[in-house]
Amino acid sequence: MKITDLRCAVIGRHPIVRIVTDEGVYGLGEVEFTKTYLKPFVLHFREALIGEDPTDVERCMLKIRQRGSFKPYGAAVSAIEHALWDIAGKAANVPVYKLLGGKVRDQVRVYNGSIRRKRTGDKPEDYAADVKWMAEQPQNFFMVKQGISFHSNMKDNVEDFHYGVRQTRSGYHGAMDQGQISERGFNHMLDCVIAMKEVLGDKVSLALDCGPGWFLPDAIRFANTVEKYNLMWLEDMLTGDYVPWVNPQAYRELTLSTTTPIHTGEQIYLRHNFKELIETQAVRIIGPDPADIGGIAELKWVAEHAYMHSIMMAPHGTANGLLGLGALINVCATLPANFIAFEYPSASDPWWEDIVIGLPKQIVKNSMVDLLEAPGLGLDIDPVGAKKYLLEEDAGFFEP
Amino acid sequence: MKITDLRCAVIGRHPIVRIVTDEGVYGLGEVEFTKTYLKPFVLHFREALIGEDPTDVERCMLKIRQRGSFKPYGAAVSAIEHALWDIAGKAANVPVYKLLGGKVRDQVRVYNGSIRRKRTGDKPEDYAADVKWMAEQPQNFFMVKQGISFHSNMKDNVEDFHYGVRQTRSGYHGAMDQGQISERGFNHMLDCVIAMKEVLGDKVSLALDCGPGWFLPDAIRFANTVEKYNLMWLEDMLTGDYVPWVNPQAYRELTLSTTTPIHTGEQIYLRHNFKELIETQAVRIIGPDPADIGGIAELKWVAEHAYMHSIMMAPHGTANGLLGLGALINVCATLPANFIAFEYPSASDPWWEDIVIGLPKQIVKNSMVDLLEAPGLGLDIDPVGAKKYLLEEDAGFFEP
The missing domain is CATH 3.30.390.10 (Enolase-like, N-terminal domain)
Known part of the structure; x- marks a missing residue:
């Protein structure tokens, strides 16, 4: 062929x-x-x-x-x-998972990192209402992820949130907004966490997407302060998103300082750029995206490398669309036991569900998706x- | 403005x-x-x-x-x-070098990494004739760089040069060709080095652009074997060119094994991706390209970081053209004493010299170029x- x-x-x-x-x-x-x-x-x-x-x-x-x-x-x-x-x-x-070593699970767990409505604001009560809505969605997600700090409007809407330069003109999302976080900003984030946990209890877990843009002292203080809330993870505090480097040394300092699991990796390309993050135990969870890391086979390899180091896997996938969902399902069916869940992706427009062939009407049930059994990645347009x-x-x- | x-x-x-x-x-x-x-x-x-x-x-x-x-x-x-x-x-x-801290030298040293004629073949005598021609060029270069091994046709034209998979269809230059080098291939490279050094003596120095594609054992053996020839450096043996990762750990093994200076860095973007290479003393010379690292100010910063670690600077610039030459001249005028020379760039076509304004007729004299004193980078089209x-x-x- x-x-x-x-x-x-x-x-x-x-x-x-x-x-x-x-x-x-x-x-x-x-x-x-x-x-x-x-x-x-x-x-x-x-x-x-x-x-x-x-x-x-x-x-x-x-x-x-x-x-x-x-x-x-x-x-x-x-x-x-x-x-x-x-x-x-x-x-x-055969379905692609058969070519990646075969499935080890019959359903794959997903978390909510993309099914959203516009938040009513950036106050603790807005955050609480938002996760309440998320928890009530029919997918019954076991976990929701919320953006705070530099990964949200909080950085602009909470007065004096940080002492860094305020960027007056918008740029590309990523490493641009950075600065020491004020005590007021710090307490605001903490109040939001408390408000969200009051709503969610231990029924639905909570992770926070935080940056990038933090410096290490703030990150260490925050990760330690929220320890009692048993967050699933704190994501991309130091690097992440569109940052073209990793800084595993700083992540290791953060990880060693706290019991709160530290997560990063969505922007990282290839195993080689994960190497030090994994081999120095610099984070507790990595989140490569199969549509960014170099593909599903690359993601599988990195997952096994992480597994060997007792590092968990929670692949990124926010905007990967429905075919991207097919890729995520196939590869995540094959990942070792360090797999937590992947981020359930959204498509650019609701009509994608009308033109993609091969998905069930209700894709997510009880936070799980079924495998796709059609040959290849299982979907078509x-x-x-x-x-x-x-x-x-x-x-x-x-x-x- | x-x-x-x-x-x-x-x-x-x-x-x-x-x-x-x-x-x-x-x-x-x-x-x-x-x-x-x-x-x-x-x-x-x-x-x-x-x-x-x-x-x-x-x-x-x-x-x-x-x-x-x-x-x-x-x-x-x-x-x-x-x-x-x-x-x-x-x-x-003002000329841009004034905005980068000011010049510390009045002329800038260059080496020949791009002024070439087609080599007559891949045998030692071809290599010898080639560097003889290079040494006779009017620029009087103090140093020439030659491609060998995976960075030349040698890998295909010398029978059984390596035991890796032979790529039957060409791809992008870079990490594709790799393999254990045969003893015959090893001896062939050594014969080429001997032949070139016989021609050049200690009048014109020699550096070798080697890869990427070597594995560590071959690289260590070769770097040790050529120690007595006092090469300026061995470039990009392990990673380099278009490889989207660095592997500083392997470079450090190589560097520690030999007195031959090990060089890499042309493909690396930003200080963050040079960090470990420099801070762990993984190479003796770095070769960032101002047209790839993120700009001339980034190159300046990295040069100072390298200087602090006694790592030398030999910026890459092969194909940067005449405006690219202007950028190289301006930034290299400001680099600390670890600066060796930059790679004199070629332009895509000879007529570039007719349409670029601001360069002297004879740009390189005795391997040196004068600074450009016109405001900005000093050149125009x-x-x-x-x-x-x-x-x-x-x-x-x-x-x-």
């Missing part, structure tokens, strides 16, 4: 990868809707892959893997990897239904 | 950045000609920068710096940084002369 074309169409806001072969089999991959601009980055790899056998996934990946990098530059390579596995699974007539969402330049996207 | 536009035109094969302001001052930056595809990556940052004051370079960089990464994804951010400094220098009516090289879509590139 040979690759004859690699296409990319932006559907809704998701760049969708479609790899076409000389045997009529095709594979699909999806990029986060927050990276709509990524189409040229995907097509950059077209020429390198044409003529390759997509069912030898690793040989294809050897050609392009080194041309990815920290988020967002691992996404094109990752989505291509998903499409290759989709083909390999279809060619072997209905070309007829999708037609009205295609841009003119992508008219040929679904052609054989 | 406010940025009113950020443009990018591919001229020859170089993506050229032009930042335009409301006061008529503009700045230029240049991307390596090996990254012709980078135009959309540059324009990605346009919206974030419009309205900013380009003379507060750091505030602009805070907005975009985190969206670069390992090579090639640091190049867009870096070229933009050069253009910002170009404006800042013009606005202050002649819009009339450049017109015939502009693509139709870039017709407005030189407009005010």
Whole structure:
């Protein structure tokens, strides 16, 4: 089997990868809707892959893997990897999890990091009402994740939240907002945690997405102060999101200081950039995203490396869409026992549920999703239904 | 002063950045000609920068710096940084080196890593003839760098050079070709070194660009075996070029094993990714590229960090073109005493010398270049002369 074309169409806001072969089999991959601009980055790899056998996934990946990098530059390579596995699974007539070593669980646990309504404000009562709403959703999530501090409007809406430079003009989300957190800001965050825990009790667990932008002293103080609330984790305090470096040394200081589990990793590309984080036990939980780390096989390998070091896995997936959900389900079915749950992804638009074929009507039940048993990654896009969402330049996207 | 536009035109094969302001001052930056595809990556940052004051370079960089990464994804951010400094220098009516702390040398040393003719083959006599030709060039380079092993055709043309998988179809240069080097391959490299040193003696120094693709045992054996030839350095044996990770732990093993200086760093983005390489003394020389590391100010900072650790500086610059040369000259004039020399860059086409204004006829004399004393980075493109090289879509590139 040979690759004859690699296409990319932006559907809704998701760049969708479609790899076409000389045997009529095709594979699909999806990029986060927050990276709509990524189409040229995907097509950059077209020429390198044409003529390759997509069912030898690793040989294809050897050609392009080194041309990815920290988020967002691992996404094109990752989505291509998903499409290759989709083909390999279809060619072997098995779900992809069978090609990743086989499943070790029949359902996969998910947490709520993306199903949201607009929060009524940034006060403790707003946070409490927000998680109450989340806990009442039909998916019955075992855990919700909330943004605080630099990962929320709190940094701007709470007066004197921090003593860093206030950025008057918005930029890219990530490392831009940073500063020493004021005592008032610190107490505000603490009040929000208390208010949320009062609502959730120990019925629904709570994790906080915190940054990046903290400095180590604030992070250590906060992680220690919230110890009694048994948070699932504190995420991305020091680096994370779109920060193109890791700083494992600082994370190790933070982790050693507290019983609150420290989490990071969504922006990190490849095992090599996780190496020190894992081997020095610098965090307790890592959250690689299969659509950023370099693909599902890379995520699997890193999960096993983490497992060997008693580090937990909670893969990121916020904006990965429904095909991205298929990739997450397949790989997470195969992860070792350090797997907690993956972040249930949203799609750019509600109509995605109408055009993606292969998902049950109710996807999440009791915070669990069923495996997808169709060959490949188990999902497809209905070309007829999708037609009205295609841009003119992508008219040929679904052609054989 | 406010940025009113950020443009990018591919001229020859170089993506050229032009930042335009409301006061008529503009700045230029240049991307390596090996990254012709980078135009959309540059324009990605346009919206974030419009309205900013380009003379507060750091505030602009805070907005975009985190969206670069390992090579090639640091190049867009870096070229933009050069253009910002170009404006800042013009606005202050000083050469940019004055804004980087001021010069500490009146001329800057360069080495030959890019002025080449096609080598007659891969045998020791071909290598000897090649460096003889290089040593006879009018620039009188104090040092030449030669590609061997995985960084040359040797890996394919010398029978059984290595025992790794032979890649039958070409891919992106970088981490793809790897393998245990055969004894025959090892001896072949050694014969080439001996032949080159016989020609060069101690008149012209020799460095070798080696990979990446070596494994540690081969690298240690080779570095030890060539100790008596006093090579300037062995470059990028383990990682380098387009490898999106560093592996400082392995480099430290190599460095500790030998008196031959070990060099890497051209693909590394930002100080954070140099941190461990420097702080653990993992190499003896680093070679960041101002057009990849995140800009000239970033390179300056990293050079000072390296200096504090007795690590030498030999910045990369092979394909940076003539505007890239201007950036290298300005920053290298300011580097501390650990500066050895920078890699003299080539441009994509010989006609670049006709359209770049501000360079002397003979740029390199006795392996040294003079500083550029015009405001900003000291160089400009002649819009009339450049017109015939502009693509139709870039017709407005030189407009005010």
